[in-house]
Amino acid sequence: MSDFILALTGGIGGAKLCLGLQRVLAPGALRIIVNTGDDFEHLGLAISPDIDTTVYTLAGLANCELGWGRKDETWTFMEVLQTLGGPAWFRLGDGDLAMHIERTRRRAAGETLTDITADLAHRLGVPSRVIPMSDDPVRTVVGTAAGELAFQEYFVRERCGPAVTALRFQGAQAANISGAAAASLHDASLQAIVIAPSNPYLSIDPALAVPGMRAALRARGAPVIAVSPIIGDSAVKGPTAKIMRELGLAPSPLTVLEHYRGLIDGIVLDERDAGLAKHIHIPARVCDTLMRSLEDRERVARAVLTLALELRC
């Protein structure tokens, strides 16, 4: 096998970096382990939001205006579903629906999420390998003052409104690392591992909660590099900083660094946080980590790969 980089990612923020990595690496030289803690069953369909965000982004099909779903989407299904009195809080575009229905059909026919994801990504033209962290169900449950919420209830239905008091990953203890993820982590051609700038608590921790994942990430001795999802005291997108405050944590790249202590060998910070470098005792690199354009994504990807190369030398 040829050399490859492995990324660990969640939703849209992580997918942006993955697209940057895909664009600067040779075709096929990127593998991505994706969070499945956001997965849920809705309307009888197996929905894997982070896998789909990753696949759509890498296929050039992502809806950049919405920040989720497919571009050039139609919404007839949703309009009629509302007329019929069906649950409308989770919006599903007509094209997006094909992904969920086809995945559900194949799972019912006995295929693993890993095999289904690989095939669907391939059919949509994605040159990278997109790998679920596990083929077993892991479900992120959000504790709030008003009780526990399933992740999508918290994230979509309640729009991250309730203060988070705790997080747990139902099923994680009984889950296995997916075969493709384990094989990649133990592959001699693995050059570096990148923890994407996804929410550490909601998007990366579910994978880290699967038994053996932390050890597997270190198994080959390839450098592990995180990109901070926090710039200053804010998240670029999503509820990361809000959740950190609610959990009693200071939103800062230093808190992210502390969270990943013992797991990572290097970190990429935003240039606005260059002043923090003196507090960081592992190799760090600064760059503008805001990813608005394709060039931005490639720039952050190159910063990560440069740090990885330094750590390997």
Add this chain to the structure above:
Amino acid sequence: MSDFILALTGGIGGAKLCLGLQRVLAPGALRIIVNTGDDFEHLGLAISPDIDTTVYTLAGLANCELGWGRKDETWTFMEVLQTLGGPAWFRLGDGDLAMHIERTRRRAAGETLTDITADLAHRLGVPSRVIPMSDDPVRTVVGTAAGELAFQEYFVRERCGPAVTALRFQGAQAANISGAAAASLHDASLQAIVIAPSNPYLSIDPALAVPGMRAALRARGAPVIAVSPIIGDSAVKGPTAKIMRELGLAPSPLTVLEHYRGLIDGIVLDERDAGLAKHIHIPARVCDTLMRSLEDRERVARAVLTLALELRC
């Protein structure tokens, strides 16, 4: 309860007459028992083609160009499903899909097909009551020289190509007449029963195969009137005449009459078959039974209701 007419129907041909009846009767004075032998599970979804054709037609939502599905439909789901390698032989529009997904969701939640159908039809503005013949699974199986086919495989995938050697209605013997159908058939306000010009073998026989249905149709002594789906030696639409020939039957209104012998009290024939009247020993009425316009549908409906009135006097 106020007086009502009950129709027994299958797909598009029957739905046209039902629309005519709905238009000439007072709102709510039509109830319709619909064939569910065409129902099947596809892509994990509970699909009831004849129920949906009936509901869409009565709601003014039917796609008249296609002859099935909804008007003003979009097809994004189907396009993407084909890209993903999913089964594309049964075409599902984006809006139509909402019907199947919502029905599947409610069935999984424990609702009966009867209750779901009543609610969905009501939400789409249908003033008539649309009632499945049974809440239990009955599946039409088509025997061919190459073996048995599930009904939709025969009808849609194979486009009625294979010669039919036999028909059976799997599950019918164990099925019960739906509670709403049974209650309507035993209701003192039932004025007449109309067997719509649907395919007798594919669309009406499944209902007649449910134990007790024939007796229930006669229970109140209300006149039972059939409208011939055959004009001359042809069917207006669909494979009725073809199937009759394959089963060794002469396509003729007289064969339809013979098929319904002992069940019906009167028949409506097309005016082109007026010459057959001398062979018919039950009350018959002739009219132009081709239903292209709304006026056509109303004309045939009035012919049926006039004959019913004569039979009651």
